[in-house]
Amino acid sequence: MKLWQKMVDDVVQAFEAGRTAVWGTKRIIRTTTPADVPLSGVLHWQLSIPAVFSSDPVSNRVALGLGAAEVLHGTGPDAMGDIQAAIRSLDDPEVAITWFGGFAFDPTQPVAGALQGWPHALWFVPTLTLMREAGSDCVTVTVVVPAQWDAAAVRKTLADICTELQKSPSDIEVKSTASQARPEVGAVHDEGSWRQLVETAVGELQRGDLHKVVLARQTPVDVQVSLGEALARVLDAYGSSHVFAMLWEQRWLIAASPEQLVRVTDGTMAVDCLAGTADRSADAATDEALAGALFSSEKNRIEHAAVVRVVVDRLKLVAEDITVPRAPVIKKLANVQHLYTPIRGRLQPGMHLFDAARLLHPTPAVGGVPLAGALQFIRQHEGWPRGYYAGAIGFVDTAGSGLLSVALRSAAVAYPRATLYAGCGIVAASDPNEEWRETEMKLKPMRLALG
Numbered sequence: 183m184k185l186w187q188k189m190v191d192d193v194v195q196a197f198e199a200g201r202t203a204v205w206g207t208k209r210i211i212r213t214t215t216p217a218d219v220p221l222s223g224v225l226h227w228q229l230s231i232p233a234v235f236s237s238d239p240v241s242n243r244v245a246l247g248l249g250a251a252e253v254l255h256g257t258g259p260d261a262m263g264d265i266q267a268a269i270r271s272l273d274d275p276e277v278a279i280t281w282f283g284g285f286a287f288d289p290t291q292p293v294a295g296a297l298q299g300w301p302h303a304l305w306f307v308p309t310l311t312l313m314r315e316a317g318s319d320c321v322t323v324t325v326v327v328p329a330q331w332d333a334a335a336v337r338k339t340l341a342d343i344c345t346e347l348q349k350s351p352s353d354i355e356v357k358s359t360a361s362q363a364r365p366e367v368g369a370v371h372d373e374g375s376w377r378q379l380v381e382t383a384v385g386e387l388q389r390g391d392l393h394k395v396v397l398a399r400q401t402p403v404d405v406q407v408s409l410g411e412a413l414a415r416v417l418d419a420y421g422s423s424h425v426f427a428m429l430w431e432q433r434w435l436i437a438a439s440p441e442q443l444v445r446v447t448d449g450t451m452a453v454d455c456l457a458g459t460a461d462r463s464a465d466a467a468t469d470e471a472l473a474g475a476l477f478s479s480e481k482n483r484i485e486h487a488a489v490v491r492v493v494v495d496r497l498k499l500v501a502e503d504i505t506v507p508r509a510p511v512i513k514k515l516a517n518v519q520h521l522y523t524p525i526r527g528r529l530q531p532g533m534h535l536f537d538a539a540r541l542l543h544p545t546p547a548v549g550g551v552p553l554a555g556a557l558q559f560i561r562q563h564e565g566w567p568r569g570y571y572a573g574a575i576g577f578v579d580t581a582g583s584g585l586l587s588v589a590l591r592s593a594a595v596a597y598p599r600a601t602l603y604a605g606c607g608i609v610a611a612s613d614p615n616e617e618w619r620e621t622e623m624k625l626k627p628m629r630l631a632l633g
């Protein structure tokens with residue numbers, strides 16, 4: 183509490199001393215204090231303010247955001263472009279801001295199901311951002327206020343957040359009965375209906391209109407653990423993935439994404455092509471045999487090559503010095519192993535992380551080839567709204583560096599219920615039984631986290 187009081191005083195002092203910057207039509211005040219703070223321990227499923235958690239395995243940066251100093255919503259087919267334009271119009275190069283958020287998979291479809299009510303794009307600057315990197319922690323407070331506000335109003339905004347953070351779950355009123363009831367999530371495929379769905383796709387793929395389509399399914403579970411425990415479990419088993427959780431309107435999206443849609447660090451760009459999957463084994467020799475079989479499987483190589491081809495073609499429009507390894511390597515995760523091709527390059531001058539994301543999403547790792555036909559097939563046959571599953575989640579800063587991960591190995595939580603998601607690439611040679619097994623493997627991270 184002492185730390186909190188100091189942060190509030192710092193912000194009010196900065197405001198009174200005029201250390202603020204213009205932020206659109208408002209003013210922004212930011213103060214940063216070094217502090218050793220518990221990270222995921224602060225979070226719980228029933229928080230009543232927006233929140234975000236992000237653990238990035240590449241930069242080793244863990245961030246926790248609470249409250250929303252500024253929020254951007256995007257709706258409709260160019261939700262990504264709208265958010266990009268809004269961020270650009272607000273960002274002041276003098277003020278280093280990190281935005282957190284995500285994009286739904288298909289902005290032409292309503293976000294129904296477990297995250298019903300979320301817009302197609304949702305980005306925010308937390309009021310309180312706790313950042314842990316390279317062994318040092320700091321807390322940044324960001325307040326955005328109308329130009330005419332006085333110090334008392336600034337102090338009150340911060341006091342309100344403090345009150346929210348001090349509430350225990352039992353103090354929090356669940357806003358609507360909708361979030362208590364199991365939401366209308368659409369089709370929940372069992373093994374039989376999944377097999378039929380895959381057979382329908384294979385029929386279409388064999389006729390030759392489609393080359394690849396990624397089909398997914400959802401499954402409900404009851405949440406058995408606290409959010410802190412869920413995050414700790416996922417970080418322990420899937421620490422090499424981008425572990426991300428975001429709370430909006432009393433619903434969480436949580437993911438352990440193994441796939442970077444695009445990362446930009448000072449103009450250098452990294453894109454992952456991840457497609458083609460095999461099981462893991464505790465026995466080293468069997469595990470290597472599984473990896474070898476995956477590497478030489480024609481069906482998996484076709485599925486993978488479709489992603490690399492499309493990603494490289496689209497990247498040429500925004501990037502230069504693109505390097506593409508000649509063959510994929512094997513990426514091992516705790517539950518599965520994948521064919522993996524890391525693509526690297528530089529963003530062309532003037533291009534932004536979101537320009538690359540707009541071109542790349544959805545890659546054939548989550549959509550298909552040709553894209554329009556695959557999306558049409560998904561909308562017509564999958565039977566449930568994907569919402570944020572297979573969308574893009576992450577963060578971006580004022581300088582344009584950031585990460586958007588593909589929202590895979592993910593779940594939506596309307597506590598105490600959750601919906602888990604998993605999909606797989608279908609090509610003409612796919613076997614429906616194998617594809618069911620693959621979705622079961624891919625459900626493991628979130629089953630481990632929540633069950």
Ligand SMILES: C=C(O[C@H]1C=CC=C(C(=O)O)[C@@H]1O)C(=O)O
Binds near residue numbers: 396458459605606607
């Ligand atoms: C669509 C998913 O995985 C994609 C990423 C890696 C491997 C995939 C595959 O082998 O089918 C998928 O393309 C998912 O995990 O829900």
